[in-house]
Amino acid sequence: SQKIEQNSEALNIQEGKTATLTCNYTNYSPAxxxxxxxxxxxxxxxxxxxxxxxxxxRKERLKVTFDTTLKQSLFHITASQPADxxxxxxxxxxxGYQKVTFGTGTKLQVIP
Amino acid sequence: GAVVxxxxxxxxxxxxxxxxxxxxxxxxxxxxxxWYRQFPKQSLMLMATSNEGSKATYEQGVEKDKxxxxxxxxxxxxxTVTSAHPEDSSFYICSARDFDEQYFGPGTRLTVT
Numbered sequence: 001s002q003k004i005e006q007n008s009e010a011l012n013i014q015e016g017k018t019a020t021l022t023c024n025y026t027n028y029s030p031a032x033x034x035x036x037x038x039x040x041x042x043x044x045x046x047x048x049x050x051x052x053x054x055x056x057x058r059k060e061r062l063k064v065t066f067d068t069t070l071k072q073s074l075f076h077i078t079a080s081q082p083a084d085x086x087x088x089x090x091x092x093x094x095x096g097y098q099k100v101t102f103g104t105g106t107k108l109q110v111i112p
Numbered sequence: 113g114a115v116v117x118x119x120x121x122x123x124x125x126x127x128x129x130x131x132x133x134x135x136x137x138x139x140x141x142x143x144x145x146x147w148y149r150q151f152p153k154q155s156l157m158l159m160a161t162s163n164e165g166s167k168a169t170y171e172q173g174v175e176k177d178k179x180x181x182x183x184x185x186x187x188x189x190x191x192t193v194t195s196a197h198p199e200d201s202s203f204y205i206c207s208a209r210d211f212d213e214q215y216f217g218p219g220t221r222l223t224v225t
Contacts, residue, residue, distance in 0.1 A: 032212060043118070043205045043216035044156070051212075089155065093212070099146060100207075100214050102155045 003027070004092060004103040012109045013080055021075040021106045023090035030092040033066055033073050034100065038087045047088075048075075080110045114140045114210040118217035125196055125224055132192045133220045135206030141186035142208035147179070150203045150219075162189040196224040 007022035023033070032051045036044035050057045050066045050073065057064045063076040077084050090103040115138040125131050135145055143164045148156040160181050161169040168181035178200075180192040189208075193200055201224045207216040 034214065036216070041203075041219070041221070043116075043207075043219040046213055046215055049213055091214075093214075099158055099161055101158065105155050 004090065004101060006088075006090060006103045006106045008106055009104070010107045010109065012111060015080060015082060015110050015112050017080055019077040019080045019084070019108055019110070021088050021090075021108065023073040023075070023103050025071050025092060025103075028071075028092050028094060028101075030068075030094055032093045033064075034091045034093065035062075035064055035073075035075050036089045036091060038089055038105070044089055077108075080108075082110045082112050084108060085110050114138075114208070114213070114215045116206065116208050116215045116217040118206055118220050120220060121218060122221045123223070125222070127197055127224055128195055130192055130194045131196055131222060132190055133204055133206070133222075135189045135191070135208070135217055137187045137208040137210075137215075140208070140210045142189075142210070143186060145183060145189040145206055145208045146214070147181060147189075147191050148205045148207065148216075150205060156205060159191075193222065196222070198224045200224050 004025045013019045034049045035047045038044045048064045050064045061078045065074045087105045087107045089105045091100045093100050117136045119134045145162040147159045150156050159174045162181045162183040164183045170176045183189040203219050205219040207214050
């Protein structure tokens with residue numbers, strides 16, 4: 001069956017450190033993968049998109065890698081801040097379909 | 113990035129009544145919009161894909177007669193929850209594609225009493 005799993009439900013990290021979140025998928029052939037941030041009671045906010053032919057994408061303190069052989073994406077937040085505390089969702093855009101399927105989410109807590 | 117709005121942000125209704133939620137793409141046109149539902153501490157579940165000018169495509173297990181979707185224009189899609197029951201209480205979120213990227217509305221909290 002098709003699955004998208006994010007490494008842990010919750011991740012606590014000290015302020016200033018790099019947070020690394022993992023997204024693993026099985027039985028999908030994604031055209032691209034997207035990362036979102038979601039705060040409680042709010043809709044997801046788009047952060048980054050990485051295509052299947054791209055290895056890495058950066059935006060300010062964010063970095064995403066995409067390994068289609070391992071079927072894995074890593075999402076890094078460098079110099080993490082308490083304001084980065086939120087739930088982060090990965091989402092796959094499946095080839096041939098115009099819809100996005102979400103992972104389970106990781107709740108990140110950055111401790112001052 | 114592109115902006116998607118949703119209205120209302122919160123609604124409380126009595127069991128048996130219908131509720132309409134609007135989703136608008138504010139600065140781009142969207143031929144396709146999506147409706148998601150999210151239960152507490154769970155991820156987003158796709159309910160249906162809304163296509164401008166044609167019928168919506170519903171995911172397996174979603175009752176099309178209960179969740180009516182209308183995509184009247186390139187910037188507006190509506191979701192109507194008909195004959196709402198307490199188990200329909202949830203967080204409903206719409207989204208729209210702007211080329212490859214998908215943007216989400218702020219969500220609507222529906223409570224059915």
